[in-house]
Amino acid sequence: MASADPTDLPVLVERDDVEAVTTVRLNRPDSRNALTVELKVALRDALQEVAEDDSVRAVILASSGPAFCVGQDLREHAESLRSESTPGGSLDTVTEHYNPIAAALAGMPKPVVASITGTTVGAGLGFVLACDLRVAAAGTKFATAFSGIGFGGDSGLSATLAHCVGASRATDLLMLGDTFTAEEARDWGIVREVAADAEATEAAALALGRRLAAGPTVAYAEIKKAVALGTVSQLGEVLAHEAQAQVKLGATQDHRDAVEAFLAKEKPTFHGR
The missing domain is CATH 1.10.12 (Lyase 2-enoyl-coa Hydratase; Chain  A, domain 2)
Known part of the structure; x- marks a missing residue:
């Protein structure tokens, strides 16, 4: 039997042992890295693994494909809503997956850099805001997206967005769900740099990760x-x-x-x- 192709895994862990930088990459590019249970479990476990690895001195959160992350996979979520006998049971994913992922990023005992190379909404935005530093590609669009499906924020977004942009703008973005650009995110203090394209963004994030890994x-x-x-x-x-x-x-x-x-x-x- 042929072994599984590791590039088909929902999350890739790419180690650079020389520079002590590890990249944790969302890897459902054909689905714009929409968050299925499989991906969320893999991401949660990968983050825990690198947090406990003393040889890793900096972490990069990245993605495959043209979108960073469009949030919850709503097809999977809709199937859960239709099949569950107790309304709300599918939202156990918040405590089982989203909260631990956000906490792992924010509490990581080493620096975490987000390399944002495409559309980032919902929990995807929550994840990058839980990182310490962020680099985004020009053309990237951000949105909270939750209110559009009758939700409030999760993944820590209600706090981290307010800390970045202030309570008034965070309330505006969460309630109205309007998109904002990489350049606006930079001007508001959400990202530190806007790079020309995805390749330049990954290079900038890696350079930043290496700089941090060489630090105290x-x-x-x-x-x-x-x-x-x-x-x-x-x-x-x-x-x-x-x-x-x-x-x-x-x-x-x-x-x-x-x-x-x-x-x-x-x-x-x-x-x-």
Whole structure:
């Protein structure tokens, strides 16, 4: 029996062990990476795997094909709605898949860069907003899309979008569902760079991932925690957290080596410990 073609998997994990960067790629290009249960389970498990792998120092979330992700596969969802005896049972996917995926991206103990190379709506938008940094291809269109099918947001979008663009604009985008461009996303602070096309976007994201992988990844993890805390907490709580983090980071080899390199007027080398 012929073995399965690995490129047919719903999620591809592409490792660059030399640069310590791993790309997790949505891989249903013919369906514009619409989110089936199979894809969601594979993505959730892949993210957990790279989170636990200490050899991975930066992660890129990418996709195959002309769309990044159009959100939930509504054909599969409609079949579930028609067949279930208890209304709402199909929405268990929020707690089983969407929430863990968003939490894995946001809580990843290493930097995550989203390489956005096409239409990104619904949970797809939620996933990229759960990443730390984002690069988008020119021509990419974004939308929340949820209200168009009688839903509110999921995948953390209600919080992450508001943190990026403010509560007023987030409410507008969630209620009205209007599309916005990569250039608007850049101007609003959602993406850091708009590249010329998909190829340039992937190259820019990889360069950014390599830069981050060569940096103080233990410090990056603490920065992620502090920024997340700072969006929901009072200043006193953030100050206490920062103090604890600095004590922890002050004991790392990365910090000690970087201080010595600074005094010697040399470029520091970080090892993530």
